Amino acid sequence: xxxxxxxxxxxxxxxxxxxxxxxxxxxxxxxxxxxxxxxxxxxxxxxxxxxxxxxxxxxxxxxxxxxxxxxxxxxxxxxxxxxxxxxxxxxxxxxxxxxxxxxxxxxxxxxxxxxxxxxxxxxxxxxxxxxxxxxxxxxxxxxxxxxxxx
Numbered sequence: 235x236x237x238x239x240x241x242x243x244x245x246x247x248x249x250x251x252x253x254x255x256x257x258x259x260x261x262x263x264x265x266x267x268x269x270x271x272x273x274x275x276x277x278x279x280x281x282x283x284x285x286x287x288x289x290x291x292x293x294x295x296x297x298x299x300x301x302x303x304x305x306x307x308x309x310x311x312x313x314x315x316x317x318x319x320x321x322x323x324x325x326x327x328x329x330x331x332x333x334x335x336x337x338x339x340x341x342x343x344x345x346x347x348x349x350x351x352x353x354x355x356x357x358x359x360x361x362x363x364x365x366x367x368x369x370x371x372x373x374x375x376x377x378x379x380x381x382x383x384x
Contacts, residue, residue, distance in 0.1 A: 270359060270379070273301035276324060276333075277357075284324060288333045291362065295373050298362045303375050305335065306357040306383050317367075322358050322375075339377040355383035 276284055291298050307324040324333040337358045360377035 270304075271302070272304040272359060274298070274303050274362075276303070276305040284333065285331065288335070291373065295362070295364055295371075299364070301362050302359065302378075303362050304357065304359045305333075305375070306355070307333075309354045309356040310334075322356060336372065336374040337377045337380070338374055339380045357381045357383050 274287060276287070279287060305322050305324060307322045310321045310323060312319045312321065319336055320339065321334050321336050324335075337360060339358075339360075357380070358375055358377050359379040360375040362373065363376050364371050364373050366372075
């Protein structure tokens with residue numbers, strides 16, 4: 235009887251250890267290709283926190299430089315003179331208004347077959363940065379990955 239209890243205890247501990255290792259490594263959830271480590275994930279924030287984070291990013295962009303951002307929203311393209319701007323819009327359901335943030339991408343970062351148009355639901359993951367244009371500084375996401383959301 236003692237050997238059976240010891241064997242069950244060893245098997246139980248081995249299973250618990252395997253589950254713990256899988257949880258720590260991150261394999262337990264199955265994940266998707268877009269499961270990358272990000273500093274700020276707008277997809278997990280409430281509307282109030284999302285707006286608050288956005289306001290902080292606009293008011294103190296130097297605090298967020300180089301941080302990896304994930305956002306899922308509606309993609310829009312805007313043409314002005316010789317410039318083409320791509321924006322992602324996050325629509326607030328509850329209280330505070332919507333967020334619109336520019337992102338830049340290359341064909342290498344466009345992860346799905348397709349062409350950026352208007353009103354496409356996309357997930358953008360990239361690095362927060364700034365650029366000068368006509369004497370003003372603008373913030374944007376330098377996209378490392380752009381996926382059409384399903």
